[in-house]
Amino acid sequence: MVVVFYVILIFIFDVAQSSIVLLSRKRNLNNITLSMKKSHRTFIEHFKPELKVYSPGRINFIGEHTDYNQGFVLPTAIDKKITFSFKRNNSPNVCNVLSTNYNAFLEFDLDQVFPSKVSWENYILGVVFEIQKISDKLEGFDCLIESELPEGSGISSSAALECGLASGLNELFDLGITKEELVFLSQKAEHLFVGTKCGIMDQYASIMSRADQVILLDCKTQQHRYINASFDPYEIVLLNTNVTHSLADSEYNTRRKECETVVDHVRNHHPEVDSLRDVTIALLNESRDDISQVLYERASYVIEENDRVLNAAGALEEGSLVRFGELMYASHEGLRHKYGVSCNELDFLVDFSKNYPEVIGSRMMGGGFGGCTINLIHKDKVGDYIKKVSPIYKKRFGITLNAFVTTASEGTLIDRL
């Protein structure tokens, strides 16, 4: 009797397991359970990759919200990454992607690549869609994705995901796509499938960075110059607020529209103007009466930030690190008061650091409304400073602060196994 009961129990458990697997195929992240993890384990155990791709996150020293205004940025890749393992699966069109972080499978057909309701899947599908526009050589593949990039922390896990997948498929199927094309198709994937009208900075940094250097990138022409990231005796420290305010996505596209509105007004007087990159403060002032104070501030922030980037690049080349740090602080003030993309947690961290001479520069980084601040802190004081700021941050916001030291690192790396 007991044995029969036990057998029935196992049967029920088995049925439950397979229905959960089916549900997961319907891409419903909420239904991921213990038994799904078992199927993930099986996938991983049988997986014999032929290719690994290491796709890094990025930092940006200065030049925030300037990229989609055709301005200047100063980013580089970091030593934290997403690792992709790939293999061709000999099917003409079936693709299987397992993300260990999302604890989820995505199975799709190359003949039916459409946007999904599940956010992370759109990064994958978007990239595949863009690749298919320029190449008909894609075939079925299996891919395992493992990330050490915390999402929403302003270090662009999104670009790392897009660029890592694009670079891996390019290599796996010998598609012959150039690095620059990979950058742009990854950006397009984010525009079309994810819906964020991002600039080019993150994808550019993730793919094109070089170890121990930063990239001074002109987002209008893609001309760029590598500058030695010589910050000694200061370390690059990221302080993660561990908040992502829900405004982040919608306000990003709103800022972009606001800037375009200003350009439209300036163009009424100066038809040659194409973006805020072509607008000086003098030109902006000519349209002052046509635009609101808010729009004026948005645009003047961008114009000033472009100047700051060029000055910061010069300061870095001259080894004027204190000047470099001052420009970082000034960038934060602009983002906070004029561009309106900071938040209390970020402002608190930047303000706090102003009391400590060992922190020569600090600012929010990335899209804003949460994520990390980037700080230059004297190497002898990093531990002390983190010990000071962490409990005070915790007391003020009830949130644990994460800190990590990072270095300017190489862009996407590919390893044929």
Ligand code: GLA
């Ligand atoms: C996000 C976008 C970038 C850039 C930054 C802000 O990271 O993906 O293109 O606009 O925000 O500088």
